[in-house]
Amino acid sequence: MRLDFDExxxxxxxxxxxxxxxxxxxxxxxxAHAPSFISVAFxxxxxEFTCKGRAAGxxxxxxxxxxxxxYSTDFTSIVSEWDLVCDRKRxxxxxxxxVMLGFLxxxxxxxxxxxxxxxLKTYVGGVICLVAVQLASGFSQNIYQYFFSRFLxxxxxxxxxxxxxxxxxxxxVSRHRALLSTIYHCGFAVGLAVLAAMAYYVRDWRQLxxxxxxxxxxxxxxxxxxxxxxxxxxxxxxxxxxxxxLMYFGKKNGLRMxxxxxxxxxxxxxxxxxxxxxxxxxxxxxxxxxxRMITLMIIWFSCCLAYxxxxxxxxxxxxxxxxxFALSGIVEVPAGLLSIFVLNCIGRRPTIAGSLFVVGFxxxxxxxxxxxxxxxxxxxxxxxALIGKMGVSVAFNSAYLYSSEILPTVLRNTAIGVCSMSxxxxxILAPTLPPFGDKVAYFLFGVTTLxxxxxxxxxxxxxxxxxxxxxxxxxxxxxxxxxxxxxxIGMS
Numbered sequence: 001m002r003l004d005f006d007e008x009x010x011x012x013x014x015x016x017x018x019x020x021x022x023x024x025x026x027x028x029x030x031x032a033h034a035p036s037f038i039s040v041a042f043x044x045x046x047x048e049f050t051c052k053g054r055a056a057g058x059x060x061x062x063x064x065x066x067x068x069x070x071y072s073t074d075f076t077s078i079v080s081e082w083d084l085v086c087d088r089k090r091x092x093x094x095x096x097x098x099v100m101l102g103f104l105x106x107x108x109x110x111x112x113x114x115x116x117x118x119x120l121k122t123y124v125g126g127v128i129c130l131v132a133v134q135l136a137s138g139f140s141q142n143i144y145q146y147f148f149s150r151f152l153x154x155x156x157x158x159x160x161x162x163x164x165x166x167x168x169x170x171x172x173v174s175r176h177r178a179l180l181s182t183i184y185h186c187g188f189a190v191g192l193a194v195l196a197a198m199a200y201y202v203r204d205w206r207q208l209x210x211x212x213x214x215x216x217x218x219x220x221x222x223x224x225x226x227x228x229x230x231x232x233x234x235x236x237x238x239x240x241x242x243x244x245x246l247m248y249f250g251k252k253n254g255l256r257m258x259x260x261x262x263x264x265x266x267x268x269x270x271x272x273x274x275x276x277x278x279x280x281x282x283x284x285x286x287x288x289x290x291x292r293m294i295t296l297m298i299i300w301f302s303c304c305l306a307y308x309x310x311x312x313x314x315x316x317x318x319x320x321x322x323x324x325f326a327l328s329g330i331v332e333v334p335a336g337l338l339s340i341f342v343l344n345c346i347g348r349r350p351t352i353a354g355s356l357f358v359v360g361f362x363x364x365x366x367x368x369x370x371x372x373x374x375x376x377x378x379x380x381x382x383x384x385a386l387i388g389k390m391g392v393s394v395a396f397n398s399a400y401l402y403s404s405e406i407l408p409t410v411l412r413n414t415a416i417g418v419c420s421m422s423x424x425x426x427x428i429l430a431p432t433l434p435p436f437g438d439k440v441a442y443f444l445f446g447v448t449t450l451x452x453x454x455x456x457x458x459x460x461x462x463x464x465x466x467x468x469x470x471x472x473x474x475x476x477x478x479x480x481x482x483x484x485x486x487x488x489i490g491m492s
Contacts, residue, residue: 044093198212347462
């Protein structure tokens with residue numbers, strides 16, 4: 001009997017010991033990656049400062065203008081290193097925007113490398129390059145060298161970690177992917193808390209940059225414990241190698257295996273050729289699919305804008321900046337796990353819309369409430385910001401699954417890629433907003449997420465509905481129901 005790849009994975013143990021081991025290793029790698037990707041949250045932090053020799057008044061509004069600044073010694077940053085204050089205040093925010101721009105470029109360029117040369121090679125090669133450019137950024141002699149290195153950090157993060165994500169997904173049977181993908185992304189949230197701990201103990205920005213590289217060095221050893229994706233090998237005609245890996249999985253899972261038990265169908269080999277050749281423009285040719293795509297692009301943009309805006313804003317909340325940043329990451333873990341159960345209980349559409357409403361009102365609440373007497377954000381504002389971070393984590397985790405379920409199979413990969421590009425634009429803009437003031441930033445986070453919540457209500461529910469296979473299924477509003485157990489995520 002010939003098997004498709006999911007059936008073959010079930011035959012060798014499904015999510016058995018070896019798959020759990022590989023998943024755990026890749027999740028630890030996800031934790032290791034986060035500090036370098038988001039390090040500018042502390043490396044680009046503005047310390048308190050005064051104008052040398054002119055203590056009175058706002059140092060940015062003196063006449064004649066201040067030419068030499070004195071900074072607090074609590075920590076150093078690129079701001080204190082290169083005087084990125086007053087008229088140059090916005091330059092520090094460009095560092096993370098360039099990371100997101102590089103990430104977008106890396107997904108486009110290295111995504112094809114992953115398809116051509118394999119997931120594992122692209123992943124490990126990307127991480128090696130990422131460690132090199134992250135180290136180089138710590139030796140930057142001016143802001144422009146730092147900008148260039150941050151773009152490269154984003155580029156190799158985008159291509160490398162995407163390949164790692166695909167490597168993880170391709171080792172799982174379909175019924176486990178939604179649950180484990182959500183858990184996998186919680187690793188990044190834990191990595192944010194790790195960065196906060198690093199920044200607390202290492203207050204020099206160059207040393208902190210070097211320290212963020214240390215966890216990633218361990219990723220270079222991944223080929224010693226994780227093989228190339230068997231699914232990728234099979235789809236590229238390397239059937240015998242794929243079978244060897246499947247046999248290995250079965251034996252590690254304690255099963256008695258022989259080669260006759262694994263006979264892959266021809267469609268496994270031909271899977272690559274079945275994707276649509278029409279490209280992204282086909283997503284906008286028909287009215288229903290066009291409206292659906294535009295709505296999803298706005299939702300992904302808003303989620304990413306609010307997510308990174310609230311992440312970077314965490315270090316500006318009232319109280320201990322390190323604790324706030326750690327909490328901003330940690331709250332994503334229960335939010336991600338909560339999303340799994342809520343998606344199954346009340347459906348995809350109300351989960352996303354409801355969580356976006358929570359984000360919107362929380363951000364507008366932060367904007368409307370007064371600050372504390374010392375000028376820092378009040379406890380109420382901090383709590384609302386953390387609630388907003390939880391909400392956007394639920395929405396972002398849910399959006400990927402929901403988008404996959406309401407887009408046609410023949411264009412699904414292309415469509416998710418377009419949505420992801422829209423999200424990256426939000427990520428590019430998010431770091432540039434704080435220099436305009438917290439009220440402007442939180443107002444934009446609130447308005448865009450509320451607008452997206454309303455738009456989301458115009459989309460169809462997908463819980464217990466069959467996935468659309470073709471564009472015509474979308475245009476005809478396919479509503480065929482399937483059994484409740486088939487579409488519950490992570491419960492089987």
